[in-house]
């Protein structure tokens with residue numbers, strides 16, 4: 001089954017479009033977990049136990065796992081999320097020459113979807129695009145202030161680069177497996193892009209810690225009811241400094257975000 005069909009089912013099952021970002025910054029993990037062999041895994045397991053009923057997906061960002069213990073923590077996390085029937089979207093922002101991307105794409109045997117960057121063009125994404133079962137979210141208009149440096153540049157046609165990316169992503173969507181990443185901090189761009197590519201689901205990060213627009217994220221992020229609104233720190237560190245109460249706090253934060261987003265869903 002295609003990723004977006006699976007996501008559609010998951011969204012219906014939990015009545016939620018929340019992507020829970022698993023970005024376990026080691027410096028913020030509660031002290032009482034420090035003695036575990038893999039503190040990031042101990043942390044994620046408790047977050048997953050607490051939040052899975054509100055999670056349409058889990059989105060671990062690869063940056064938080066790029067060392068031997070981190071890879072082990074990530075493997076455990078992915079298997080555990082799958083054990084709770086929650087798809088996993090690996091936020092790795094990958095792409096490279098074809099020969100290298102073929103290696104990167106092997107991770108799709110373990111996760112359900114991935115984020116990729118379009119900067120190197122179609123061949124750099126082909127091994128991901130060719131995987132009919134997996135979701136491929138292409139960075140389009142990112143949430144960070146520097147996103148403007150390149151993505152807002154006007155082309156000779158008058159369109160900004162991010163709109164060209166959206167047009168290309170639509171062309172590359174031969175297997176109905178492509179989505180776009182558009183930040184919640186960019187509500188006007190979200191609206192424009194939804195009009196430009198009505199059928200592509202968006203992953204919308206930037207609500208919560210980055211202060212993005214939750215209403216615009218839902219109104220424009222979903223295509224035929226399918227899309228994701230991500231919060232990472234706002235959920236997983238909601239109970240920072242609450243010791244063992246941290247997981248309960250993440251449950252409350254995830255539920256609160258789900259309920260808030262659901263107000264705007266049709």
Ligand SMILES: O=C(O)c1cc(=O)[nH]c(=O)n1[C@@H]1O[C@H](COP(=O)(O)O)[C@@H](O)[C@H]1O
Nearest residue numbers: 061091115142143183205209210231232233
């Ligand atoms: O691809 C992403 O998920 C992403 C794109 C973007 O434009 N902005 C953005 O914040 N992200 C990721 O989404 C997550 C946001 O985390 P919080 O700001 O803690 O909710 C991080 O993992 C970011 O790397």
